[in-house]
Amino acid sequence: DPKMKPYILANIEECAKEYGITTKEEATAYLGKKFAGGQAKEYRIKRVETIMDRHLLAHLGNSPDDRFTKAIFMARMGMAVLELALGKREPDDKDHYANKRLKLAGDLMEDLFRVAFTALCKDLKYQIERIHAKGKEIKIISSLRADVLSQRIHHALATGNWVGGRAGISQLLDRTSNLAVCSHLRRVTSPLTRSQPHFEARDLHSTQWGRLCPNETPEGPNCGLVKNLALAVEISEGFSEKELENVL
Structure with missing residues (x-):
């Protein structure tokens, strides 16, 4: 795309002029100084490779063979940002349930x-x-x-204090009645802070139809941030795309 070309070239030229990075080895050495400064060269390189394989986009794989796939994924992310900046696409709706995942x-x-x-x-x-x-x-x-x-x-x-600074993860099950038990077990809690308005996150979204109960939510600061699953909803689990490709 001619409109994207100047932005891409500007980033490549900045890496070469400002940081002196033109090869894979130079990029690895630069990241090694950031992640493990003061350590031996071999340790810095190993540390960078470990972060790229185990922590960077871990859902795409954890082996060196998956680095090319991760590079393509990050290139698509960059292309989406450029398309948004050039007005070629609308910003993603973060409240759309296709863009959400539940942590069970x-x-x-x-x-x-x-x-x-x-x-x-x-x-x-x-x-x-x-x-x-x-x-x-x-x-x-x-x-x-x-x-x-x-x-x-x-x-x-x-x-109830979990890793990552989250609180209230484990709770005592409400045994007041059978309905209270069902309601508590199907509760969905947003990680957003209660002290901020977050009007769009608290509002009902059309994609919640059939997934979340539009009526059941507490009053007060938790209103709209604590929801409950709909009566007949089932949560689908993640699966391997390769298995789906084999079936198709």
Whole structure:
């Protein structure tokens, strides 16, 4: 597109002139200084590759073979931004339910377990290094402190304070009546802060038809931010696109 070409060339030229980045190796070295400054060169390169493979667009894959797919995805993101800036497309409706995903109990427990297990591995590494420094015999059983894992999970479930700074994730189930139980189990809570208006997020959206109850929401600051699933709605889970392609 002739209109997009000047913007793309400007970004490429800025990388070359301002930062001196013209090759893949130079880009990796630049990112290594940002993510692991002061470390050895080999460690910086390994750190950048780990972030690209495990953390950057992790839903597209976690292996070096998926980097090209991630590059195409990011290029499409950049093209969408340019199209919006040039007036070739309308901004996405963030309140449209096609642009939303629900985090279920399993997803939240996965996040919690990942953080707790990472802490357990770091503690195990520290204990083994300390025993090795003292010249003693290394025993995995004596070095492994299971409380590091269990206490993190128990504390999150008891207080409701989850990883990522979220609060109120785990709650006591309302047993007032059968309807109260059904209502509590089908509750959908928005992560938006209650202190801001968020008028569009609180309003009813046409895509909520058949998915969320238009009537059931609490009064006060939680109005519109705490919703409930409709009576006959079913939540679909994610699936592999490759499996769908094989079926088709």
